[in-house]
Amino acid sequence: MGSDPEHSEPTRRSKYRYLFSPKHHGGGSPTDARWVEDLSRNDEFYVFDEADWHEVADGGGWLYCVLNEAGELRDLGTWDQQVAEFPYAREGVPWHGYPIWAVNHTAPENRNGENMRPAKAIFARLEEVGLITARQRKRLWKGKHA
Amino acid sequence: MTEITPRQFEDFEVSCAVGVGTDAFCLGIEDGGIRFFNERWEPIFGMKQAVMSGEAINGVAVLGQFVAATSRDDVWIWTLPRDGGKKVFGAHFPVGAHGIITSTNGYFVAPLGLQGMMLCKPKEGEAHGVTITGGNPQVYVYWVVSQQAPDGQHLLACALRRQGVGVLDFADGEGNKTLHTKTFSGLDVVDLCTVGPRDHSASAVAMGRDGTLILFDDIREAVNPPTIKFKSVEGTAYRVLSAGGYLFVLTSKALHAISGLLDGFGKGQPPQQESPILTIPMEAVDAEVAHDRWVLVTMPSGILVLDIAKLKEAEKPDKPRWDRRTATTLSPKWHSGSVQSIDRNGALQDAMSATN
Numbered sequence: 001m002g003s004d005p006e007h008s009e010p011t012r013r014s015k016y017r018y019l020f021s022p023k024h025h026g027g028g029s030p031t032d033a034r035w036v037e038d039l040s041r042n043d044e045f046y047v048f049d050e051a052d053w054h055e056v057a058d059g060g061g062w063l064y065c066v067l068n069e070a071g072e073l074r075d076l077g078t079w080d081q082q083v084a085e086f087p088y089a090r091e092g093v094p095w096h097g098y099p100i101w102a103v104n105h106t107a108p109e110n111r112n113g114e115n116m117r118p119a120k121a122i123f124a125r126l127e128e129v130g131l132i133t134a135r136q137r138k139r140l141w142k143g144k145h146a
Numbered sequence: 147m148t149e150i151t152p153r154q155f156e157d158f159e160v161s162c163a164v165g166v167g168t169d170a171f172c173l174g175i176e177d178g179g180i181r182f183f184n185e186r187w188e189p190i191f192g193m194k195q196a197v198m199s200g201e202a203i204n205g206v207a208v209l210g211q212f213v214a215a216t217s218r219d220d221v222w223i224w225t226l227p228r229d230g231g232k233k234v235f236g237a238h239f240p241v242g243a244h245g246i247i248t249s250t251n252g253y254f255v256a257p258l259g260l261q262g263m264m265l266c267k268p269k270e271g272e273a274h275g276v277t278i279t280g281g282n283p284q285v286y287v288y289w290v291v292s293q294q295a296p297d298g299q300h301l302l303a304c305a306l307r308r309q310g311v312g313v314l315d316f317a318d319g320e321g322n323k324t325l326h327t328k329t330f331s332g333l334d335v336v337d338l339c340t341v342g343p344r345d346h347s348a349s350a351v352a353m354g355r356d357g358t359l360i361l362f363d364d365i366r367e368a369v370n371p372p373t374i375k376f377k378s379v380e381g382t383a384y385r386v387l388s389a390g391g392y393l394f395v396l397t398s399k400a401l402h403a404i405s406g407l408l409d410g411f412g413k414g415q416p417p418q419q420e421s422p423i424l425t426i427p428m429e430a431v432d433a434e435v436a437h438d439r440w441v442l443v444t445m446p447s448g449i450l451v452l453d454i455a456k457l458k459e460a461e462k463p464d465k466p467r468w469d470r471r472t473a474t475t476l477s478p479k480w481h482s483g484s485v486q487s488i489d490r491n492g493a494l495q496d497a498m499s500a501t502n
Binding site: 030071072073079080101102103117120133134135138139141142143144145146 | 161162176201202203204217218219242243244258259260284286307308334336355381382384398429430431432444446447
């Protein structure tokens with residue numbers, strides 16, 4: 001991490017600020033989702049900015065996005081996750097995000113109500129705005145790499 | 147192409163397609179349902195909600211009167227009536243899976259990603275005992291195949307993404323097991339398939355996400371398995387399948403049928419360097435072999451059914467669509483390891499009945 005964990009510019013549409021969370025850059029526990037090291041901070045912010053720009057949001061205002069490079073989805077996380085999740089942040093508070101896999105990994109004994117997977121409508125929205133193809137939508141929907 | 151028959155379905159969107167029994171088929175549906183068809187593709191049975199989450203079905207497997215269906219959010223095992231009745235009983239396990247298979251010794255086995263694997267030997271009239279096998283250190287189980295070696299040993303071979311390939315001696319009963327792993331730097335194993343009759347073979351092919359093929363004559367023993375790549379296999383690799391003497395590779399750009407590569411496989415002979423390859427460009431979602439006769443390709447709309455017998459006819463020398471391609475041999479530095487399994491036992495929850 002650099003000395004300033006916040007991106008210098010806000011998002012284009014909503015002017016959201018974005019924080020590069022140390023927890024998701026190796027500073028958390030081994031079970032915390034981590035961005036891949038070869039993804040630049042600018043690319044991480046670009047994923048967030050695209051999510052906001054295209055309004056890829058669920059009912060709770062959480063944002064989601066992918067990074068499409070020449071038609072193929074790039075891995076965003078160290079567990080080969082290809083979708084990023086950005087939890088809703090109150091007005092004035094910087095957002096943060098992390099890669100999330102399309103499969104619910106929550107074990108029964110520690111299930112706490114969070115599904116840890118994007119809703120189906122998110123993938124439909126990603127396809128609608130042209131960020132993924134129908135093939136990629138169906139792969140991700142099934143919990144497969146796209 | 148005469149070997150391919152497209153099938154469209156007006157009232158539902160297919161998410162996966164598998165063969166069941168000796169000649170039937172089952173389609174998973176995007177809204178969580180499943181539909182069974184006979185060998186003439188006439189509908190014979192269906193369940194509107196095979197997983198109650200309503201998520202897209204990503205795997206279906208059948209053991210006797212038990213039907214298992216999986217999605218990225220849940221696993222369900224249904225007990226079908228023996229007497230022709232319409233009431234089915236379901237048991238639920240609330241964790242996402244990448245699919246499900248049957249093992250050579252009568253288990254349902256579902257790869258659960260970071261959770262490991264779910265192992266369940268269903269019993270009629272009882273709560274289904276279930277074992278979750280994770281690893282220490284943690285491994286990511288993305289796909290699994292089951293096979294019985296010629297010496298009788300039951301094996302589970304796993305695609306472990308960046309942790310490579312894992313092999314587990316899968317005997318009946320409980321007790322910790324050791325997952326033996328093999329990988330090399332940069333490898334991302336997304337699929338593997340058995341080669342030969344799965345009840346009498348320890349041969350397998352694993353595939354990296356970039357299309358790299360790893361050929362295991364005996365997956366238990368290989369130290370430096372032949373590792374090759376065909377330059378013409380482009381895009382993101384999704385599936386590797388073996389049937390009828392062919393190796394099928396599905397990528398984000400095409401379905402490739404590779405002929406002759408597996409000749410001599412399981413007999414200690416090196417793979418052929420040059421193979422005829424038929425490349426069929428397509429934007430496919432998934433693929434599966436059914437009854438050693440068909441390749442069922444799930445498309446964004448409907449499925450394609452590839453007849454392997456007709457493919458053999460099309461491979462005759464006067465047919466121009468097959469190109470001879472030379473594989474590049476890779477010489478990676480393999481690393482072996484072992485992961486101790488951690489079993490957690492429980493019963494499938496929330497037994498319920500449903501009429502479909």
